[in-house]
Amino acid sequence: MSVNVVQFVLIVLLAGFRAADQYSTQLFPFQHALMCWLVGIILGDPNTGLVVGGTIQLMSMGAAGLGGSSAPDYGMAGMVATVLACVTGSSDISVGLAVGVAVAMLYVQLDVIFKIYNSWVFKVIRGYCVKREYSKMLASFFLSHVYLFLQGALPMALVLAFGQGAIDSVLAIMPEWFTTGLSVAAGILPVTGFAMLLTFMPVNKFYAFLIVGYVLSAYLGLTVLPVALLGGAAAVEYFRLKSSEGAAPAVATSTANGGELEDE
Amino acid sequence: MSSFFKPKDFKDFNEAPSPVQLPDGSYEPVLTKEDLKVCSRRMWLMDTVSYSYATQNAPCAAFAAYYALRKIYGNDEDAFNKAMLNQLDCVFNATPPVCGLVLGAGLAIEDKQHEAGMQAENDLKVGLMGPISGIGDVFIWILPMTILGSIAGYMAMQGSPVGILLWVALWMAVLGWRLQNYNQGYGAGASVITKLGDKVSTMTDAASILGLTVVGSLIFSAISIYTPLTFTYGEISLALQVGVLDQIFPNLLAVLTACGVYKLIKKGVKLNWIIFGIIVICWACAAFGILGVAPAA
Numbered sequence: 001m002s003v004n005v006v007q008f009v010l011i012v013l014l015a016g017f018r019a020a021d022q023y024s025t026q027l028f029p030f031q032h033a034l035m036c037w038l039v040g041i042i043l044g045d046p047n048t049g050l051v052v053g054g055t056i057q058l059m060s061m062g063a064a065g066l067g068g069s070s071a072p073d074y075g076m077a078g079m080v081a082t083v084l085a086c087v088t089g090s091s092d093i094s095v096g097l098a099v100g101v102a103v104a105m106l107y108v109q110l111d112v113i114f115k116i117y118n119s120w121v122f123k124v125i126r127g128y129c130v131k132r133e134y135s136k137m138l139a140s141f142f143l144s145h146v147y148l149f150l151q152g153a154l155p156m157a158l159v160l161a162f163g164q165g166a167i168d169s170v171l172a173i174m175p176e177w178f179t180t181g182l183s184v185a186a187g188i189l190p191v192t193g194f195a196m197l198l199t200f201m202p203v204n205k206f207y208a209f210l211i212v213g214y215v216l217s218a219y220l221g222l223t224v225l226p227v228a229l230l231g232g233a234a235a236v237e238y239f240r241l242k243s244s245e246g247a248a249p250a251v252a253t254s255t256a257n258g259g260e261l262e263d264e
Numbered sequence: 265m266s267s268f269f270k271p272k273d274f275k276d277f278n279e280a281p282s283p284v285q286l287p288d289g290s291y292e293p294v295l296t297k298e299d300l301k302v303c304s305r306r307m308w309l310m311d312t313v314s315y316s317y318a319t320q321n322a323p324c325a326a327f328a329a330y331y332a333l334r335k336i337y338g339n340d341e342d343a344f345n346k347a348m349l350n351q352l353d354c355v356f357n358a359t360p361p362v363c364g365l366v367l368g369a370g371l372a373i374e375d376k377q378h379e380a381g382m383q384a385e386n387d388l389k390v391g392l393m394g395p396i397s398g399i400g401d402v403f404i405w406i407l408p409m410t411i412l413g414s415i416a417g418y419m420a421m422q423g424s425p426v427g428i429l430l431w432v433a434l435w436m437a438v439l440g441w442r443l444q445n446y447n448q449g450y451g452a453g454a455s456v457i458t459k460l461g462d463k464v465s466t467m468t469d470a471a472s473i474l475g476l477t478v479v480g481s482l483i484f485s486a487i488s489i490y491t492p493l494t495f496t497y498g499e500i501s502l503a504l505q506v507g508v509l510d511q512i513f514p515n516l517l518a519v520l521t522a523c524g525v526y527k528l529i530k531k532g533v534k535l536n537w538i539i540f541g542i543i544v545i546c547w548a549c550a551a552f553g554i555l556g557v558a559p560a561a
Binding site for chain 2: 033036054060187198243
């Protein structure tokens with residue numbers, strides 16, 4: 001299928017909004033599955049959007065840019081992948097995913113440029129503050145929002161304008177091992193998100209709960225929602241036990257003191 | 265919209281009253297709940313958009329505090345200018361949805377002490393931005409995103425948007441709270457964080473238990489690796505995956521891959537290289553028929 005003007009404009013606006021929202025208003029931060037679903041809806045194929053978005057979401061987990069670090073931009077990857085999957089109309093989403101991830105790796109370089117650009121914006125803001133031109137100072141803050149909008153919108157416009165023809169000709173010359181390999185990789189790549197996430201978590205202390213989660217799914221066939229509920233139950237009990245452990249001596253002393261007072 | 269980001273009773277320098285000094289040298293606090301809500305909303309508009317390597321998110325904090333500072337210093341433009349520059353130059357970086365707690369506490373000091381309180385305010389901001397982010401990153405980003413993100417992602421892969429909508433709804437609840445959180449910071453000052461202090465690590469641990477259980481489940485269900493290799497002895501053939509590997513542990517290859525990638529990240533290998541490596545290995549394995557796409561069940 002081809003992309004009409006309305007779809008083109010909507011997707012470019014959505015890509016720009018997402019890029020600006022991620023850093024500023026954070027209405028839908030890191031909700032890649034949502035963005036891919038929206039792109040799918042715009043292109044008339046919500047199901048492809050959901051499948052691509054779900055895969056990207058699982059890949060991205062734990063790879064959020066925390067503490068000012070630069071992480072691959074999975075939101076961009078997902079939106080590009082959704083566009084390519086919908087436009088080529090193939091049920092195999094792996095080629096779109098691979099191109100999307102490649103775009104995300106390049107795109108993250110723009111993040112460093114953005115932070116350098118912001119040093120200039122800061123100079124402008126501070127300059128107006130020193131000159132006491134406060135309305136200009138307040139307006140200058142939005143230079144950062146504008147840059148981010150363009151950072152998201154322009155690459156997406158390029159993908160939409162040239163993507164289809166380029167992808168078609170690339171697909172035609174691809175050998176089988178190449179496309180099969182990408183399909184295999186698309187199944188494996190979510191592992192990077194989980195592994196990254198585990199490095200943030202106290203695995204050594206609580207590895208037993210990894211086993212619990214694995215057994216619940218692998219042997220009992222539970223899906224992720226019931227597993228999360230059971231994990232939540234364990235978390236609540238742990239908190240209660242630990243809290244009462246800490247509080248117990250305090251309670252004991254207070255009753256002991258109360259007893260002494262009564263005796264006197 | 266302008267009254268959303270700007271107090272309704274805003275007065276310019278020539279109309280604003282002068283600050284009222286009390287006998288002990290401090291000042292009459294002037295900020296109202298509505299003024300602090302405006303700060304929260306302005307912070308929401310900024311979050312980390314001004315992040316630069318120089319003063320990090322300091323400009324965002326300054327933008328948020330602008331009208332509060334205007335009110336604190338009333339008609340004293342020199343003092344206001346000094347306060348604004350102080351905000352711009354004081355390095356600050358904290359998890360956006362919770363940073364109102366620290367910045368609100370800082371404004372409480374400035375509202376009472378004016379210029380004399382600036383150093384204490386800066387110390388408070390720099391001193392608490394680490395701890396508040398530690399708590400905020402875990403409770404606002406990592407854990408909800410892990411759990412809600414994985415539910416959303418997993419359900420989406422199966423064609424259902426329910427998980428996505430659940431995530432959006434819960435995030436909107438956080439947003440509703442944060443649009444007024446300077447008030448909690450202002451009211452309780454730093455004591456909120458010190459009061460919570462001893463329970464924070466227990467809460468983090470409990471939340472980690474939930475997170476790890478979910479990840480354990482996802483390692484089994486959301487990673488698919490399939491090998492079409494089959495051993496043939498005369499008339500007997502044995503599929504490696506179904507007949508051997510999955511008999512040891514279900515989806516053993518996924519578990520091993522997860523362990524391997526975890527070890528690589530722990531060793532400091534860059535995530536981009538790992539992703540690239542996985543794609544290259546998959547190409548090679550696909551070419552020799554070692555790995556393939558699982559046949560539909």
